[in-house]
Amino acid sequence: MSVDAATVKRIAKLARIRVEDGELAPLAAELDTILHWVEQLGEVNTASVEPMNSVMPMDLKRRADQVSDGGYPEDVLANAPEQRHGFFVVHKIVE
């Protein structure tokens, strides 16, 4: 797998990370190196190995259906750049 500048540009946009045009090619080369390094794992024969979901053998933890949280809108809104009547206020998003 190899990464080109166009891919970096697209991924950056999807991730909402601003990348200047001049940075695209160097970033592509860096990411390419990382991916190739990871790809070495493909050399190991894992045909008979079950995928591991966790280092420790454990199951998905479950909880009972009880209301045990919430009720602190001031905390939820504490970091909001802007709020009004208990709502977050953001730039108009019109579909």
Place this chain on the structure above:
Amino acid sequence: MTEPAVKYIEGATGPWEIVLGLEVHAQVSSKSKLFSGASTEFGAEPNTQVSLVDAAMPGMLPVINEFCVEQAVRTGLGLKAQINNWSRFDRKNYFYPDLPQGYQISQFQFPIVGEGEVLVDLPGGATRIVRIERLHLEQDAGKCLHDQSPNESLVDLSRSGIALMEIVSKPDMRSAEEAGAYVKKLRTILRYLGTCDGNMEEGSLRADVNVSVRKPGGPLGTRCEIKNVNSVRFIGQAIEYEARRQIDVLESGGTIDQETRLFDSKTGETRTMRSKEDAHDYRYFPDPDLQPLVLDKAYVDAIAAGLPELPDVRRARYINEFGLSPYDASVLVAERETAAFYEAVAKGRDAKLAANWVIVELFGMLNKRGVGIEESPVSAARLGELLDLLADGTLSGRLAKEVFEIMIETGGAPKAIVEERGLVQVTDTGAIEAAVDAVIAANPDKVAEVRSGKDKLLGWFVGQVMKSTGGKANPQVLNDILRKKVMGE
């Protein structure tokens, strides 16, 4: 089982067929959210039912609600679907102000429920089998208000993190009518199971509708997805509009772009929702915060053992055991509460007569008053007592309706009403004969007319006698006497 008749829409170049698949989002009827302990109650003040998990504060970890898992399995079993003993949660990545995590926890590659089917009964007796592709658990997003300010949107995260079951059908429907009937049937099944309250006004049940058109027998066309339609009526309107739009585009030489569209309930139109440059790329990957969801056979079997009688089985029972028509049976089983009411009325009585009274008289009255069966002023027991008076001849059908009207107003027992108001029907031949004689004596001209061939006038005599007896004459007896006395039969 009869297949529905093929329905085409006429275009300028000939007939077109609509192909429809639905993704229905059903809110799990849980008290708390899928991965947090915040409440799911409808109508709370903004951002009050939000935990730090739902607000995606750093370091917060999701813990799954076991009740939601159970409801997904129950629903899967109700859809006669494959239950997957191993499923997994994935992150669906996108940015929108109602999604603080920047991703939705959903199930992409390994859903909890696989293929199943829903039988959709259509008017006219045909049945459409709609195959279910899958059902998976996922988080709902928050809610944006766009109309409060000219250049701002307001965000409430109270819905954020509520458990949804996304039920995906195969593209098996062929008309707006079928899609509407499918959603209604799905809603019935969910309400029987108790896994979703099916309240479309409160957003507990919403549908994304995939629409494409094709020439009969031709290859499938490119589909458009209409997002978040929240009533059966709107689903129908959206499909009709969208199918016509696609036909117009294709017939004028254009092509359909695969895109997401929005239905505007004010104009009845659909319009493009997202521009093409933001084409979907959700970059799904397994959520590292959640282990796979593993269910053992005993767990699934125990849920299966606790399933209620489902609407299809109940409908078949009404047809086979009670001798009801398929249509009447469908009407009665559509709501669990209605079916329970009907069964209480029918128990130990004429099941067909009971069905008639529940569907025609009771539903007619409830519709007129705009109330549900839970608020019926006449209880099942009282209606049953009324039918008993009808069966033992105390009341004629006409008097029974009169008593029923009084029961609606007073909520009283039919027997007491009959006694108080003296509404017992007169079957005493002598009394009726006397009334008939009086009418004949007073109207010799009419008698002559009837005898000269105007049989229809006989109805007029019935009316007169009913009037003079206060409607209490037994109609059958009266008819016999009239025929004998007036017509000389």
